[in-house]
Amino acid sequence: MPAAQALNAAVVALRGLVAAIGTPPVGMLNLERIEMVPIGIQRGELVSTIPLAPGEETAVTHKEWSVTSKEFTTIVTDAMEEISETGVTDNTDLAQSTSSQSQHSNQFNITGTVQGGIPIISGSSTTGFTAQDSESESATESIKHARSTTQKASSRSRREHKVTISTTTVTGTSETSTRVLKNTQRDPIRIDYFSLMRKWRVRLYRYGLRLTYDLVVPEPGAAMRRAYAELDRLRAQQGPFEFTVKLSEVDLTPVDAEGRPAEEGMARYLWLGEHFGVAVRRHPDDPTPLTPSAHVLTSGGWWFLDLEFEVPAGTWIREILLNAQIGKDDEDAKLNFDVIGAQTEPSWSGRGDPLILRDHRIMAVGGRAPYLEHYTGRQKMTFFTHHAEDVYVGLTVHRQPTPEAIEQWRVEVWNTLHNAAQARYYARQEEIAARIAVIEERLSGVDTLTLRREESDEIMKSVLRFVLGPEFDFMPDDVLKAFVAAGVDLEHGVGFDGSALGLSAEQWTTLRRHEDVVRFVNQAIEWENVVTFLYSYFWDVPPSWPFIRQLRHADPSRQAFLRAGSARIVLTVRKGWEERWMRFAEGGSIGAQIPEEYLTIAQEIAAYDDRNYPGIPPANPGRSAVHLADSVHTTSSADLAPSTKPVNIKIASSAGFVAGLPVLIDAHDERGLQEAQMVTAIPDATHLTVARLDHAHHGSRQPVPVLQPGEKGALIAEWNEYTPSSGTDIAVTSNLTSIA
Structure with missing residues (x-):
């Protein structure tokens, strides 16, 4: 049973589809007009009444006035744009100097005198020994910190001053008249004032019958929505500034041209600088190594050699390489050498020959890290020698930036990138605001007649596209090639403005053939009588509903046209073009062969119009012409x-x-x-x-x-209309029952 029902439903649907396809969108449209003719003045509503008792007298004042108003308006608009930039540089210098000097002097004198003799010989011996030791040490420490901070602020403001001067001149005339009314009768009377109404005879005439072609098209205002879509995209780009680059992303990670991590490529911070169009400070390289050295002559005994050096701020020690050449004295004792506080090297002790070292890496005790690694500031190394005679010690102190210096560099680069991105963003925002203002002015500064004309053009374009199908081209390829051959500016539509067209005979023929189509489309349809019904949601895709619902325009008709999802268009075929239009619409070309029933419909409608509606006569008919106004x-x-x-x-x-x-x-x-x-x-x-x-x-x-039939057409309906006038009627004791 369900299968049979489904089959029957399919058959019914198929028959309905066949019937719908076989039914042409052809109809009839009666052309009607309203004719209003003044036919007289008639008493209108009761305005006022004045009751008078027997013998009573009263004065009635009547005033008439007319006022003429003239207004002259002058609008003066001044616009001023200000751009200001402010730069502030803050320099902070901190200098610290420490000088120390110590001097040690030691003097040791020994004098011995021996005197003796024998009777025959006497002798005297004097021995003197003097030892003097003087040691002077001077040290100067100087530290200088310099910091320079530059802040730059820019602002741009636009002020508009609009002055409107309106001069209004009002001139008027007034006329006052006073009438004295007196009831001389023995019975009371009533003076009634009535307004006078102009009476019009209104007739509705049907003066023609036209063949119509009915179709429904989707989104008639789609082309006009492009400007609003552009506005929507521009407004979506407006908003507060957001900088998405994190501080941790300012590093040396190699990236490709798109900024993605790669095995080889430029450093990420350099890529960010190119991306935001700004030069950034280079990453701090390892500073130049320090090379302190000392050369002393020792006495062969225990000797302690102090070597001091300064590691500048912002850097610390990465490693120290030792270069030494230590000569041995002439004694048979063994040579010993050591770096106090560092890893002891067994080969430096108990040597019977001189010690020569080249770029020896000094390690800390335990041998796991370089000696004095990550130390900064003033440093002193002490070297011990024993049984050495001539000693040279030289150091190569390799440094690297401290984490604080790297972080300071990272913050500086990030601030540079941030400021560049912010400046670019604000410049872009100003450009977007200017483009929005231009588009809004272009949309709003259009008069009503131009709006209706634009909508009519869009209706015509939709009609041709959906009547003639996908094979119809507004600009066929062969015609486009002819335009290109003629050197037409295709982007701006500027062409054929010179003395020569620049077309061959074949291209000229192509243009003339297309010209016939253009002429036919504009002549066959009474575009001034096209009827359009707008539907809001039909055929609009649901994702576009929020955007379309927010479309606004000062003109209500344009707003409805923009928000229409589809439109039913009833084309009115011009009288005498019925058969040719049916061939064009159903066959796709002028003079195409189509089924006979389509032509019969067109011919019947044209014949009925000819029989029933003779039309408006010429303005200057001949003397023998016969006229009949009404049927x-x-x-x-x-x-x-x-x-x-x-x-x-x-x-x-x-x-x-x-x-x-x-x-x-x-x-x-x-x-x-x-x-x-x-x-x-x-x-x-x-x-x-x-x-x-x-x-x-x-x-x-x-x-x-x-x-x-009459020249005015068939009279469908007739009635009277009334409009107020400036006249007033008066009556004495009117019959109240006769006053409507």
């Missing part, structure tokens, strides 16, 4: 037979009929008996004479309508 109709109860000769028709009344004009006999229905014949004579009040009859008409069965 005249009557009926005939006689049976009429076809005849090629004049036929005298008995009618109910011939009043209003005019000889020399066509008359419609019978009704327009599926029988197809309605015909138009010329009235040749009006014999009397109940007869008409027509030139001939093509069909039989049986008035005895049902009265046959006889209609003579």
